[in-house]
Amino acid sequence: MSQGVRTRPEGSGQLLSEAYDTALLDLDGVVYAGGSAIAHAVDSLAVARSGGMRLAYVTNNALRTPDAVAGHLTELGIPTGADDVITSAQAVARLISEQVPAGARVLVIGGEGLRVALRERGLTPVESADDDPAAVVQGYGGQDLPWGRFAEASYAVRRGVPWFASNTDLTIPSGRGIAPGNGAAVEVVRIATGAEPQVAGKPLPPMHRETIIRTGAERPLVVGDRLDTDIEGAFNGGVDSLLVLTGVTDGAQLLAAPPRHRPTYVDADLRGLLTGQPEITQEGDGFRCGGWTATAGTDRLELTGDGEPLDGLRALCAAAWTAAGEESCALDGEKALARLGL
Numbered sequence: 001m002s003q004g005v006r007t008r009p010e011g012s013g014q015l016l017s018e019a020y021d022t023a024l025l026d027l028d029g030v031v032y033a034g035g036s037a038i039a040h041a042v043d044s045l046a047v048a049r050s051g052g053m054r055l056a057y058v059t060n061n062a063l064r065t066p067d068a069v070a071g072h073l074t075e076l077g078i079p080t081g082a083d084d085v086i087t088s089a090q091a092v093a094r095l096i097s098e099q100v101p102a103g104a105r106v107l108v109i110g111g112e113g114l115r116v117a118l119r120e121r122g123l124t125p126v127e128s129a130d131d132d133p134a135a136v137v138q139g140y141g142g143q144d145l146p147w148g149r150f151a152e153a154s155y156a157v158r159r160g161v162p163w164f165a166s167n168t169d170l171t172i173p174s175g176r177g178i179a180p181g182n183g184a185a186v187e188v189v190r191i192a193t194g195a196e197p198q199v200a201g202k203p204l205p206p207m208h209r210e211t212i213i214r215t216g217a218e219r220p221l222v223v224g225d226r227l228d229t230d231i232e233g234a235f236n237g238g239v240d241s242l243l244v245l246t247g248v249t250d251g252a253q254l255l256a257a258p259p260r261h262r263p264t265y266v267d268a269d270l271r272g273l274l275t276g277q278p279e280i281t282q283e284g285d286g287f288r289c290g291g292w293t294a295t296a297g298t299d300r301l302e303l304t305g306d307g308e309p310l311d312g313l314r315a316l317c318a319a320a321w322t323a324a325g326e327e328s329c330a331l332d333g334e335k336a337l338a339r340l341g342l
Contacts, residue, residue: 007318157189223242225246231263294312301319
């Protein structure tokens with residue numbers, strides 16, 4: 001993948017499951033939502049796997065262990081081993097292990113996923129700032145994490161103990177809606193201490209490094225639903241990405257994406273792994289994909305033609321991203337997206 005400014009989604013004459021050796025799949029919004037498998041996910045992943053593509057599941061949620069995540073996926077009909085799951089807890093544990101002595105104590109503000117990951121790296125989880133920790137680590141600890149845990153972190157950080165965070169996602173989806181994520185908890189300690197943690201999770205390089213170390217991928221494809229974690233993480237790692245529209249990103253956000261948030265490919269769901277991707281061609285001032293042509297006007301994006309709605313969205317991306325260059329596109333795309341039902 002080139003790190004130049006992307007001005008359109010790319011085409012592919014090959015099935016994506018054949019063009020790439022490993023899919024690095026986000027979970028919530030890509031494989032499942034609210035604990036249930038997303039439509040077409042189970043069958044699409046089975047076909048991709050049977051064709052030789054390795055499937056790895058990459059999550060910023062540091063609460064659950066790889067065993068627990070693998071068990072959930074297997075229950076959904078996606079056979080998965082713990083070695084197929086990479087978490088931000090693993091990434092931050094490696095980051096800490098490179099900066100503290102072997103066997104060092106680490107104050108844990110979070111759940112079992114963090115403790116298991118720290119032990120895997122030979123570190124010793126502890127519960128109190130008075131346990132002489134060599135580091136403090138924060139990860140998502142669920143909705144019942146006691147307020148006093150943030151005080152323990154603050155006491156240690158204010159004494160100068162190095163502070164790490166698995167990730168800084170401000171929100172996390174739940175079965176009842178959007179809840180505060182680990183990033184919100186990190187803000188509590190930041191306010192109390194004025195310090196800044198070292199962060200491992202998506203979209204930062206330590207998480208991508210962890211996935212490559214654990215999978216051995218040579219031609220990875222990041223598959224996600226979030227522009228600011230999945231797609232930016234792929235950009236930072238210098239690898240290609242597939243955005244699926246089964247999660248949080250909508251058409252307007254995609255059209256307005258700055259360069260670091262522009263995916264290589266766009267598709268409706270995980271069936272996109274089993275197909276090629278259409279080429280987008282420039283025709284005069286417009287961009288054509290399938291039966292649609294998109295152009296950038298003075299204040300809005302224009303769309304003519306008909307056909308597959310996703311082709312129209314891809315054409316609009318080309319018009320919007322080309323017009324925006326290194327910035328975010330501010331042109332109004334509401335009417336054009338409405339034509340596509342998006």
